[in-house]
Each structure stands twice: as structure tokens, then as C-alpha cells.
Amino acid sequence: MSTGFHAIRTLDKVPVSELKGVGAVLAGKLQRIGIYSIQDLLLHLPTRYMDRTRITPIGGLQPNAHYVIEGSVRASDIVIGKRRSLVVRLQDDTGTTTLRFYHFNKAQKERFAPGARLRVFGETRRGSAGLEFYHPEYESADTRNTAELEASLTPVYPATDGLSQSRLRQLSSQALQWLNHHTLQELIPEPLRDRLQQSAMADAIRFLHHPPASANLQQLADGEHPFQQRLAFEELLAHHLSLLLLRREAQAIAAPRFNESAALVNQFLQQLGFSLTAAQQRVCQEISQDLASPLPMLRLVQGDVGSGKTVVAAMAALAAAASGQQTAIMAPTEILAEQHRNNFSRWLEPLGISVAWLTGKLKVAERRQQLAAITSGEAAVVVGTHALFQADVEFARLGLVIIDEQHRFGVNQRLSLRQKGANGDYNPHQLIMTATPIPRTLAMSAYADLDCSIIDELPPGRTPVTTVVISQLRRADVIERVRLACNQGRQAYWVCTLIEESETLEAQAAEATAEMLAGLLAPLRVGLLHGRLKADEKEQIMAAFKAGELDLLVATTVIEVGVDVPNASLMIIENPERLGLAQLHQLRGRVGRGTAASHCVLLYSDPLSAQGKARLNVMRESNDGFVIAEQDLQLRGAGEVLGTRQTGEMQFRIANLQRDAHLLTGVKQCALVLMSEYPEICAAIVARWIGQNQHYLQV
The missing domain is CATH 3.40.50.300 (P-loop containing nucleotide triphosphate hydrolases)
Structure with missing residues (x-):
């Protein structure tokens, strides 16, 4: 079927080196973020936008947002605290805010003379004096010299070392000029676009690089x-x-x-x-x-x-x-x-x-x-x-x-x-x-x-595994529970986790835990398994545990897959809040492989965040791996859940698998x-x- 493709020079064939000011060095920096052609530059879309299209009254400021404000300098002082800083109090008819500079010179201080009018742009943060702007952009608000406000929202692009926002904005503006005179192919055929009610590609790109002041900022942010x-x-x-x-x-x-x-x-x-x-x-x-x-x-x-x-x-x-x-x-x-x-x-x-x-x-x-x-x-x-x-x-x-x-x-x-x-x-x-x-x-x-x-x-x-969530404050009770289970002829796992991704540190933590438990639980037989052991040592320890020659196996997450000991009916997982739900579910699957009632104890560290509580509750309430996987996706995102198969592969520029499902x-x-x-x-x-x-x- 004919698609209407023509052998003309389209923007995917025009290298970025044809833009004004792009030499070999800058082209190399652009390539580091996947930009080779003008089409690539047009598809390098902003991650967020700043609103420089209007002036916000100081009394209407909210924390952690970008604003343009105007006001008069009420006071300017050098303050000696943990770090020396220049503190400027700026006031308008609705309120007062603070500008704080840690790097400044004498000429700058002189510009902040009381009574001077300034236009300021920056992000608000909570500080010791209420809402503050740290190192904001500023200019004189003298009516003769003040620049006009921006006509559209200001884009903020994904960047890399050596590529400033101003340079990326300038290059994107050039690319949009090329878009006015060259072809960006509509690759989805018109009949399909009509059925999907899709707008033109070029219209979408123009809008997203320079949204008008009337654009819905929240909708764009989401x-x-x-x-x-x-x-x-x-x-x-x-x-x-x-x-x-x-x-x-x-x-x-x-x-x-x-x-x-x-x-x-x-x-x-x-x-x-x-x-x-x-x-x-x-x-x-x-x-x-x-x-x-x-x-x-x-x-x-x-x-x-x-x-x-x-x-x-x-x-x-x-x-x-x-x-x-x-x-x-x-x-x-x-x-x-x-x-x-x-x-x-x-x-x-x-x-x-x-x-x-x-x-x-x-x-x-x-x-x-x-x-x-x-x-x-x-x-x-x-x-x-x-x-x-x-x-x-x-x-x-x-x-x-x-x-x-x-x-x-x-x-x-x-x-x-x-x-x-x-x-x-x-x-x-x-x-x-x-x-x-x-x-x-x-x-x-x-x-x-x-x-x-x-x-x-x-x-x-x-038998489904019963999961309980217990604070480290009750660690002694949990250790007694292990003693009781092993004295009844069952076996148990004690899993150590560390937030640092270091096999050496994990091994050291497991060794210390094994030594401590061996002392507290004597004469129970305690084994140790971690990633630093040689392959034949791991094999011997697992064989001993499977044969019932060990009562308790202290291990790192190396036992997540491939361990099948039907007599093991109790698992303790320390610091479970550090692991993903899928990994916790895999670990829990090492027990409940026989006919005896099995239990998993999630021994968390206080204080536990709201998200941490929600995640551990999912484990307590469900043994269904698919339910847990859906929750894991919502809580951690697709990149974490997919694992290494997609590392470096499914790097989306715009799409988000959760949002756009x-x-x-x-x-x-x-x-x-x-x-x-x-x-x-x-x-x-x-x-x-x-x-x-x-x-x-x-x-």
C-alpha cells in the first residue's frame, strides 16, 4: 500500500552541526544525550516549565515553586551564620520575602541599596526567615530598563555537563525555525491518525517547546x-x-x-x-x-x-x-x-x-x-x-x-x-x-x-505463608520465636539486607548477625550464606541446611531464588523496607514449600515512612504474586520492576508506562x-x- 513517502531531505537527515554555533565539541555534548539530528533536538522535550509570563504578588507565594516577583529592597545585610551570606529583604504591597546569596561581591551588595526596585525570578524554599529565594535571577525594575515578561512558559530541558539551559533553549529555538521551512514526516498514516483523532506532529512539538501563557501548567507537569x-x-x-x-x-x-x-x-x-x-x-x-x-x-x-x-x-x-x-x-x-x-x-x-x-x-x-x-x-x-x-x-x-x-x-x-x-x-x-x-x-x-x-x-x-510485620523493638521476641520453631524440629531463615549495594558490607552484616544469633540461640546449629563465599562453600552450606544438619540459616538476599527446603517454615527478613515487593515475595517463597504452616516475619526499623507501611501491608495482606507485582509497579515505577532486561533499553523520552497505560x-x-x-x-x-x-x- 502506498504511504506517500518522498525522497526529500527531512529533519531526521539534517545533523545538528548545521545549526548556528554547533561545532564538533558542542555536537559531541549533544550526542551524549542522544541528539544527532535536528529531529532529535525537536524530540528533546522539556521535563517541566517555569512561568515567567506574569508577576506574582509576594503575599501569594507558595513553597517549592518558581515565580517572577517585583518589589523594593527594604534592607540588605551580610549575615554570619554557618556560612556567610548576603540577605536581602524584598517587599511589595502584599508582603515581604527574603533573597539569600552565598556567593556575592561588593558591587552586588551595592545594587541592593534600600529603596531599589527589583524584578526577581527563582524558586521559593522554606528558610529561617520564612519563604526564601536562594541565588535567584534578578534585574533592575526601573521602568525604562525592565525587559518585557516572557510571552510563553519557559522550558526546562534534560541537560548534561557543559550544556546550559540557555544554550538548549537557543538551540531548540533554532530547530523550531527549521521546522517552519522543512519537513517533519507524519509517520502514522492519515487514515490511522484520523481514527485515533491525533493532532499533527509538528503542532504538538511547537506547542510543547513554547506553551502559551494560558497553557495548563498542572496538566503539562502531569x-x-x-x-x-x-x-x-x-x-x-x-x-x-x-x-x-x-x-x-x-x-x-x-x-x-x-x-x-x-x-x-x-x-x-x-x-x-x-x-x-x-x-x-x-x-x-x-x-x-x-x-x-x-x-x-x-x-x-x-x-x-x-x-x-x-x-x-x-x-x-x-x-x-x-x-x-x-x-x-x-x-x-x-x-x-x-x-x-x-x-x-x-x-x-x-x-x-x-x-x-x-x-x-x-x-x-x-x-x-x-x-x-x-x-x-x-x-x-x-x-x-x-x-x-x-x-x-x-x-x-x-x-x-x-x-x-x-x-x-x-x-x-x-x-x-x-x-x-x-x-x-x-x-x-x-x-x-x-x-x-x-x-x-x-x-x-x-x-x-x-x-x-x-x-x-x-x-x-x-499452604499459604502467614506474614506479620514487627518492629525491631521486639527483636528479642522474634529470636525466641526462632528458638521455639527450631526446637519443634522445623528450620528457619534469617535474611540480612543492607541499603548499600555492597556485597562486602552485606557479608559483614550477615557474619555479625550469625555470630550474635549463634550465641543467643545455642545449642541450635547456625549456618551462614552470602555472596562473598566461594561456590563450593555455598553448595556445602545449602546441602547441610537441606539435609537438616543446620537449624537456622543466616543469609543475604542470595537465597532469593533457587532454594527449596520443605522443612523450613519460618523466615525473618530484617529491614524489609529496603527491598522491592517482588523481591520480598521471592524471599518469602523459600518457606511454605512443605505441608507445615509457615510464617514470614518482616522485622522493620523505626521510624517507618507512610509508603514503607503501605508496602509492607501489601505483603501482609496478599500471597498473590500478580497482585503484589501490580502494587510494586504503582509504588516503585516501571524501571525498578522491570529489572536488568530493560536497562539502557526502554529509556522513554516522553512516555510513562504507568501514566500512559x-x-x-x-x-x-x-x-x-x-x-x-x-x-x-x-x-x-x-x-x-x-x-x-x-x-x-x-x-
Whole structure:
């Protein structure tokens, strides 16, 4: 279908170096914030606006806001406090305020002679003398010299070192002049724009760089102005299209078709010792249909803690083995990888399916042996950590890649593993699993390249964990509760958290806590687990805890995933207010894995903020990971919840996934129309909004 594209010089093709005053040095600074072309500069929109269009009476000032005021100097004094400052009292007919300068000279002080009239612009803050302006801009308000007030709101742009607001405003004004004489393409076709009732792109950009004095400042501050929403829609569309294009590229090369062996499946299910839930059976069926197709599977399996994702993954690996293909299973930690190795070996090796093991801790001879089994194809299933990415790892016939807790891995790592299966003839199938439920909003936007399956049912016999929130002031009571549980034959975890992101400091805190608890709880056996231990030390400690040789395990958040000890029925989490809800939910999932009633104690530090109380109450009231994930999104925002998969990728200029969630349904529909009817436009929309970051699409 024709789109009306013409081979003319558009603003995305005009480099910023063509603007007046932009040499190589300034162009380099602009590139640091993603500005290469005049189009990029036009899309570099203000984050907020200052109102210099009117004078506010001093009596009407509010704290933490920008104002233009006019008045007469009543007094000017140098005050010696913690820091020497020049304090000027300014007065109009409605009240008095203070201007405070920490850096000043004699000439400045002389300008503030009593009776001098000034026009001042700045931000109000609460100070020792009421509302104060710190280092405001000012000029004489002599009627002959005073500049006219601004005609439009003053934009404040995202900046970087060496780029002042005045320089960015000047460059943006130049870019707007170019916009008057050159083309900024309307990339969304007119029929779609009409259906969506969208304004012209150029109109939205002109308005947002220079909103008139009558513009609704609150609406602009909230990002809800129709012109902001127009651009947010196109930006969300660009990210959505980028993922659909990624999916199309990943599926451009066929995958091996797996033929499931009914006999092997029956044998596998009989030896499990438990029946699959209806949800597991449904997800297995969805995966089975994908694996029977020549299109590479791209499927995300979400399942709450303990829902049985590993068995579903084993069923997929079974289908691969039955078809003569290898499966690579990648886990983010040695502990989780070790658990997967144990489970897959226990389930698959009795069926004649060999399982190899590859982590960074293997000795040279053992590693060489494992690599040989992988390269020859003798190993049908390979479990490992990031060691699977390494250059000397070669698969004979890699047909299925399973990535657990995928948000812990960067995009480049995912790409490295997939490429190990790409041999020119086919791409491997990909199954991605997470026990961190993803809110629907994020799933629609951040994972549009993946089909989604949800295991929304826990196996029978699993008991919900009872969560209580207790102050550190009752620490002694909590320690006695641990003693009682362990004396009754149960086991417990004590999780230490630190706000500093330092493995060393976390380890030191855990060591001190373990020493203290061992003294208070003697003769109970106390173990210690943290990230600074060597891999084999961690393995020995976990094995001892699982075997019941330890009563209490003091650990850092390293135990968040991959620890399965059914006899552990009590968890204490210190300073839970420092962790996200999803992480707290993951930690809590280490208990309640057996049939005994299990408890989680959130031992918080006083004073607890209002938001901290709200977050911990969510944990107390719900065991549903999806409910918790939605609350986490509201409280912490999309960037925190998404984790490392989107680090450096989903950097939105305008859109906000929470605020603009209502746009996503329209974005999804629009993207499907563009992919089918206007395929030549899709790459241009992605290029406009993602531009130089497009390399991340090659997953």
C-alpha cells in the first residue's frame, strides 16, 4: 500500500552541526544525550516549565515553586551564620520575602541599596526567615530598563555537563525555525491518525517547546496534555514495533520441529510422584504446540513462587531430547543452577537422557569433560550459569534455550546463547521463565515479542505463608520465636539486607548477625550464606541446611531464588523496607514449600515512612504474586520492576508506562495494522524514537 513517502531531505537527515554555533565539541555534548539530528533536538522535550509570563504578588507565594516577583529592597545585610551570606529583604504591597546569596561581591551588595526596585525570578524554599529565594535571577525594575515578561512558559530541558539551559533553549529555538521551512514526516498514516483523532506532529512539538501563557501548567507537569499524549502514543508505538520486528527477525529462520514421544512423556509423568496441575497441563500444551511448529518458539512462562515452572521446562526438554535436539538451561545464580541440575538429572537420567553441567567453578579436567559431552551431542540437556555463553562452549544440535529468571540477564547474554544454536539452517526455540509476576501493563509493552503463558495455580498441599510485620523493638521476641520453631524440629531463615549495594558490607552484616544469633540461640546449629563465599562453600552450606544438619540459616538476599527446603517454615527478613515487593515475595517463597504452616516475619526499623507501611501491608495482606507485582509497579515505577532486561533499553523520552497505560491497547492495534499494511513505515517510527539505541533490538 502506498504511504506517500518522498525522497526529500527531512529533519531526521539534517545533523545538528548545521545549526548556528554547533561545532564538533558542542555536537559531541549533544550526542551524549542522544541528539544527532535536528529531529532529535525537536524530540528533546522539556521535563517541566517555569512561568515567567506574569508577576506574582509576594503575599501569594507558595513553597517549592518558581515565580517572577517585583518589589523594593527594604534592607540588605551580610549575615554570619554557618556560612556567610548576603540577605536581602524584598517587599511589595502584599508582603515581604527574603533573597539569600552565598556567593556575592561588593558591587552586588551595592545594587541592593534600600529603596531599589527589583524584578526577581527563582524558586521559593522554606528558610529561617520564612519563604526564601536562594541565588535567584534578578534585574533592575526601573521602568525604562525592565525587559518585557516572557510571552510563553519557559522550558526546562534534560541537560548534561557543559550544556546550559540557555544554550538548549537557543538551540531548540533554532530547530523550531527549521521546522517552519522543512519537513517533519507524519509517520502514522492519515487514515490511522484520523481514527485515533491525533493532532499533527509538528503542532504538538511547537506547542510543547513554547506553551502559551494560558497553557495548563498542572496538566503539562502531569504529562497529560493532549499534545504530550500524542507524542507518548507514538513513542510507545515505536517500542512496541521494535519488539514485533525483533520477533519477526527471530522467526525469519525456521526452528527444528519437535516430535513428542508419548511413551517417554508417560514414563516421565509416572516417575514424578505427583500429578501436574491443570495450569501446568495447559501451559505444557501451549509449549508443545509451539515446539511442533517450524517457527521458533518465543514464549514467556510466568508462574508464582512454587507453581511448578521447572517441571514444565523439563517437559519441553524431554520433547527436544526425543527429537534428537539439545536443550540449554541458563540460571542466574550457582544455587539455582545447582537445583536445576539436581532436578533435571533426577527426572531425565532414568529415561536415558544425559545431563551436563557448566558453571564457573568447575575444575579444568571436569570442564573439559563436560565441554566434550556438549560438543559431541552426548549431553542432551546442559544446565549452567553465564558460563554457557563462553566462546569455547559449542553445541552439537542446540534446539531449545530455556532461560530462568530472565530479568537477571542482559540482552547481550540472551543473544550469545541463542546464537550458539543458530547454524544458518535454523534458530533454536526459546522458553523464558520467571517467578516474578509481571504486571499486565509491563507485559504488554516490555514483552511484546513474546507469547505469554501463566501458571496460575499452586500444587495441592501447599499452604499459604502467614506474614506479620514487627518492629525491631521486639527483636528479642522474634529470636525466641526462632528458638521455639527450631526446637519443634522445623528450620528457619534469617535474611540480612543492607541499603548499600555492597556485597562486602552485606557479608559483614550477615557474619555479625550469625555470630550474635549463634550465641543467643545455642545449642541450635547456625549456618551462614552470602555472596562473598566461594561456590563450593555455598553448595556445602545449602546441602547441610537441606539435609537438616543446620537449624537456622543466616543469609543475604542470595537465597532469593533457587532454594527449596520443605522443612523450613519460618523466615525473618530484617529491614524489609529496603527491598522491592517482588523481591520480598521471592524471599518469602523459600518457606511454605512443605505441608507445615509457615510464617514470614518482616522485622522493620523505626521510624517507618507512610509508603514503607503501605508496602509492607501489601505483603501482609496478599500471597498473590500478580497482585503484589501490580502494587510494586504503582509504588516503585516501571524501571525498578522491570529489572536488568530493560536497562539502557526502554529509556522513554516522553512516555510513562504507568501514566500512559490507557494508550497501550490502541498502540497494540495500531502496531498490528502497520506491520500488515504499512511495513515500510515501521522501521522509520522505530528509528525516530529509539534511534542510536537500535542495536539493543538484536536479541
